[in-house]
Amino acid sequence: MAGVGTEKVFENDKVIVWNFTLAPGEETPIHTHEHAYMWYAIEGAPLQIFDRDGKDLGTLEVPTGAVYSLKYDNGFLEVLSEPGKGMRVPATHKARNAGSKPYREVLVEYKS
Template sequence: MAGVGSEKIFENDKVIVWNFELAPGEETPIHTHEHSYMWYAIAGTALQVFDEHGKDLGTLDVPTGTVYSLKLEDGFLEILSEPGKGLRVPAKHKARNAGSTHYREILVEYK
C-alpha cells in the first residue's frame, strides 16, 4: 500500500483517486492524510482504527454503498456525513479490516 490507498488510479491538479482494499484481518501501515477526502464503500465491512502508537480508537461500521466525507483540520479527520458524523480520528493512523469479508472503497482526496 502506498499513500492512503492500495493503488492510485488517477491524479490531476484538483484530486487524487485511490482504489483501497483490505482482506479480512489485513491492516494498513501507519499513514498520514494530508487532504480532506471522501470515500465510497464498494464492499463494506467493519474498520478498526488505531493511532500511530497502536491505541485502539474504535471500530467504524462501513456498510456497502455508503459515502463518507471527511474534513482535515489541525491534524485530525472529522466525519461530516452520516453515519459517523462528528467522529474525529488523528490524521496519522492505521486501519484494520475487522470484518469477515473483503473490503473495497474508492477514495477521493481533494488537493
C-alpha cells in the first residue's frame, strides 16, 4: 500500500505530516489510513473517492482554504467537519482529482 500523501515532510511520536498533490484527472494509488487525521486545502478541487474494488463512493467538494477533520473507526473514516460532515468511506481507498486545476493539501495524521 502507498502512503497517505505525496511526500512525508515530518514525523515524531505524535504526528505525521504529509504534502499531498494531485494534477487534474490524476489518481492516488490505493492506500490505507490507520489514524485519525486533518488536512488543510492549499488549492482545492473536487475529490472523487473509490473503494479498493474501484466502486465510486462519491465526490467530496474541497474548496481552497478548507480544513477537514476525519476520525478513524474500525476500518472506516468519517468526516467530522463541514462540508462533507457525516460522509463515511473505507479506510482503504483511492482518490481522483475530478477538477480542472491542480489540488494541493497538507495532511496531519494523529498517531495516538
